[in-house]
Amino acid sequence: MKIVLTGHQGYLGTVMAPLLAARGHEVVGLDTGLFADCFLGPQPQDPTTLAVDLRDVTPQHLAGFDAVIHLAALSNDPIGSLAPQITYDINHAASVRLARAAKAAGVSRFLYASTCSVYGSAGEDLVTEDAPLRPLTPYAESKVRVEADVSALADDSFSPSYLRNATAFGFSPRLRADIVLNNLVGHAVLTGEVKVLSDGTPWRPLVHARDIAAAFIQTLEAPTEAIHDRAFNVGTESNNVTVAEIARAVADTVPGSRLSITGETGSDPRSYRVDFSLIRKILPGYEATWSIPDGAAELYENYTRHGLTQHSFDERFTRLAVLRRRQAEGTLDDAMRPSSP
Numbered sequence: 001m002k003i004v005l006t007g008h009q010g011y012l013g014t015v016m017a018p019l020l021a022a023r024g025h026e027v028v029g030l031d032t033g034l035f036a037d038c039f040l041g042p043q044p045q046d047p048t049t050l051a052v053d054l055r056d057v058t059p060q061h062l063a064g065f066d067a068v069i070h071l072a073a074l075s076n077d078p079i080g081s082l083a084p085q086i087t088y089d090i091n092h093a094a095s096v097r098l099a100r101a102a103k104a105a106g107v108s109r110f111l112y113a114s115t116c117s118v119y120g121s122a123g124e125d126l127v128t129e130d131a132p133l134r135p136l137t138p139y140a141e142s143k144v145r146v147e148a149d150v151s152a153l154a155d156d157s158f159s160p161s162y163l164r165n166a167t168a169f170g171f172s173p174r175l176r177a178d179i180v181l182n183n184l185v186g187h188a189v190l191t192g193e194v195k196v197l198s199d200g201t202p203w204r205p206l207v208h209a210r211d212i213a214a215a216f217i218q219t220l221e222a223p224t225e226a227i228h229d230r231a232f233n234v235g236t237e238s239n240n241v242t243v244a245e246i247a248r249a250v251a252d253t254v255p256g257s258r259l260s261i262t263g264e265t266g267s268d269p270r271s272y273r274v275d276f277s278l279i280r281k282i283l284p285g286y287e288a289t290w291s292i293p294d295g296a297a298e299l300y301e302n303y304t305r306h307g308l309t310q311h312s313f314d315e316r317f318t319r320l321a322v323l324r325r326r327q328a329e330g331t332l333d334d335a336m337r338p339s340s341p
């Protein structure tokens, strides 16, 4: 298939693009490259790139493609809280415009990267896709709105799917250190300490970046009737873990590291355990196979091999810090558009 992959220069996109190409798909990326220089190890090879802001996409950009995989976003809760209006403009309004442009251009498949954080605070019971959506942040709220607005576009010619990913982990050449497992392994490597500031009790479902990529690829290749206008959780029940359990796995992996759960910030209200049976039904044979100890070991190996430093951990691989630095040096304007200093 001919695919436009938005956000291909991000953490997940950099893992997904070569896996799509290896399956024989023709990939064109679309990204403004906010973090294109933020790689650990050798510079990744990008596919053909449209350096277009999501807010400026027209049907002409998408003509002739079979599918859009839409990852591009301001992609975490702290950024959403720092710039809620821009988060809505990019993550909500521009995503819906992209879907409209895709439909107008005759693109029949639209795969959207949603998140399990749409469930917000859900208690101890496993949440299925039918559970009430209780987004707690502008970031999660924007995901809920896109699912609803894009669903209204679904018809015989346009089949959207909404993949509600658990929190990702694992090595990507364009690393993110601001997601929980990647963060804890990094701290342990750099300081010898696995430090949890909360009380460690919130539930977090996790999934490896490669297992997310596999879910998108299988969705792309599934019969239309299986995925048409459907939301499904992406992950596996065995990776429904508490933050304290994640931290323990890190302490077991990084030699000589000490675990400390300080409880100084209290309990995080975002807590949910997720049921992943639907994805296994919709995509026969799909399994998220990466465990948390395996992911921690992979990260440890890559951090030490590529020489992770405290400065790059804080400044290069933390999304919010990169955006702040680029705004301060004048290479990004207030609306998060690349600009000349």
Ligand SMILES: NC(=O)c1ccc[n+]([C@@H]2O[C@H](COP(=O)([O-])OP(=O)(O)OC[C@H]3O[C@@H](n4cnc5c(N)ncnc54)[C@H](O)[C@@H]3O)[C@@H](O)[C@H]2O)c1
Pocket: 006, 007, 008, 009, 010, 011, 012, 013, 030, 031, 032, 033, 034, 035, 036, 052, 053, 054, 055, 070, 071, 072, 073, 074, 075, 076, 090, 113, 114, 115, 116, 164, 165, 166, 167, 168, 169, 176, 179, 319
């Ligand atoms: N990483 C996770 O844990 C996780 C979990 C659930 C869902 N998701 C979703 O998956 C998607 C990808 O996440 P990620 O971790 O790779 O994020 P990321 O921040 O690493 O990548 C996002 C990419 O989008 C691009 N982008 C942002 N605004 C843009 C704009 N206006 N125009 C064009 N490009 C723009 C950035 O340059 C970047 O390359 C996001 O939609 C995110 O919400 C991620």
